[in-house]
Amino acid sequence: MRVGIDIGGTKTHAVVLDERGAVLDQWRGATGFGADAVVTAAVTAVTVLAERQHLLPTRFSSIGIGIPGTVDGHLGRVAHAVNLGVESLDLGAVVQSRLGRPVSVENDVNAAALGAYHLLAPTGVRSMAYLNLGTGLAAGIVLGGALWRGPRGVAGEIGHVVVDPRGPECPCGQRGCLETLASGSALARLWPQSPDPTVHRLFAAVDARDPVATTVAERVVENIAAAVRLLVLTVDVDAVVVGGGLSSLGDRLLDELRERLRRDAARSPFLASLELPTRVLLSPRDAPVAAIGAALVGQRSRDAVVAEAPAGLP
Ligand SMILES: [Zn+2]
Incomplete structure (x- = not known):
């Protein structure tokens, strides 16, 4: 045991x-x-x-x-x-x-990446990135059943890939890191109008046709999609599994994310060939x-x- x-x-x-x-x-x-x-x-x-x-x-x-x-x-x-x-x-x-x-x-x-891989391997997944959307944003990469850490242990630290060089300051010292645009801390920064900016409240406000919440939700989902694209284009894993606090929104987040990936692919035969919407999954619920x-x-x-x-x- x-x-x-x-x-x-x-x-x-x-x-x-x-x-x-x-x-x-x-x-x-x-x-x-x-x-x-x-x-x-x-x-x-x-x-x-x-x-x-x-x-x-x-x-x-x-x-x-x-x-x-x-x-x-x-x-x-x-x-x-x-x-x-x-x-x-x-x-x-x-x-x-x-x-x-x-x-x-x-x-x-x-x-968490290794745990998710253990649960998903019986479904045929051989390589996987676990995209953790918590207060921060980071990924764990499992290739052939083993974690890939890299010689300095920073493999998968994509939260600090700069996607907007003129974007907000990140605690890491750079500007416009992915983490500042797609994470729990990003949500709090992008939606200062809310006293309790959880992902559940954000999408409730979207459903209530709050225009600010709608813009914020689109921005967050757009950047989660960018993270998924980044992982597949870097390591070409079978699956990107989304976990962490933001994933508690469940199928709503997955649906929004897949829709965003589909819309991006509609403009690009290259992206369409990657079949990203079918490669993105939610971390096994309650596990x-x-x-x-x-x-x-x-x-x-x-x-x-x-x-x-x-x-x-x-
Ligand atoms: Zn950073």
């Missing part, structure tokens, strides 16, 4: 997977703020799930954690997890010292993809360690 833990800004969600990768048990709790709270959330999740399975935490075959921020998977270190109040933390080593079991750490979007992916990260890194161990060593 493998454990995967998704540590989010407010909630921690953990799962136990059986040997076939099916979810056996789940646990949810509050994350808290700061390094100690993050470590406590992870340790509590594993301890509670072990008790429920009537075994010691050391009996889990692997433990993996998905967490926002810059993650060094080799060192198990997380940095700049601003929403969690973590500047730098040797998360893997600290949790391992508390549980007595190796712990793998991965960026949360990459973990804890990041926690499932974190469990698989743990499994994969354990396998890698075994495979790389010099002959003769246990």
Whole structure:
């Protein structure tokens, strides 16, 4: 049995997977703020799930954690997890010292990509980009069943591709990044008229024929479509799976996005040949993809360690 833990800004969600990768048990709790709270959330999740399975935490075959921020998977270190109040933390080593079991750490979007791939692979998807539309915008890329991180771990960080050089300032120091035009933070900036600019409220206002909301929604969807196009034109993945907070709008978002992609393709035989509307999907609803992916990260890194161990060593 493998454990995967998704540590989010407010909630921690953990799962136990059986040997076939099916979810056996789940646990949810509050994350808290700061390094100690993050470590406590992870340790509590594993301890509670072990008790429920009537075994010691050391009996889990692997433990993996998905967490926002810059993650060094080799060192198990997380940095700049601003929403969690973590500047730098040797998360893997600290949790391992508390549980007595190796712990793998991965960026949360990459973990979600692996989890979504695990759920979609039986449908024939072989390569996939997971487009996370949360407060920020980023993608995780899975090629042939494995995450593609790149040598510096920035593969898929398309939120900081500049699409409008004269656009708004981005916290990264550039102007007009995709993230400033198609994300939760973009929504808040583009729709300052709303006291609570959620994607659900935005589309409710569109349905009520609010002209400002309609313009904002068109702009956001147009730039999500640009992100989908960018991913397919860069890595030509079978599918782009949309997840994150904005995807909670469900089929409405998918319909709007597909319609936008169709309209763009109507002007371009080249785009039409890419069949983008059929390649874009929603992340499996109600499935804890990041926690499932974190469990698989743990499994994969354990396998890698075994495979790389010099002959003769246990
Ligand atoms: Zn940026």
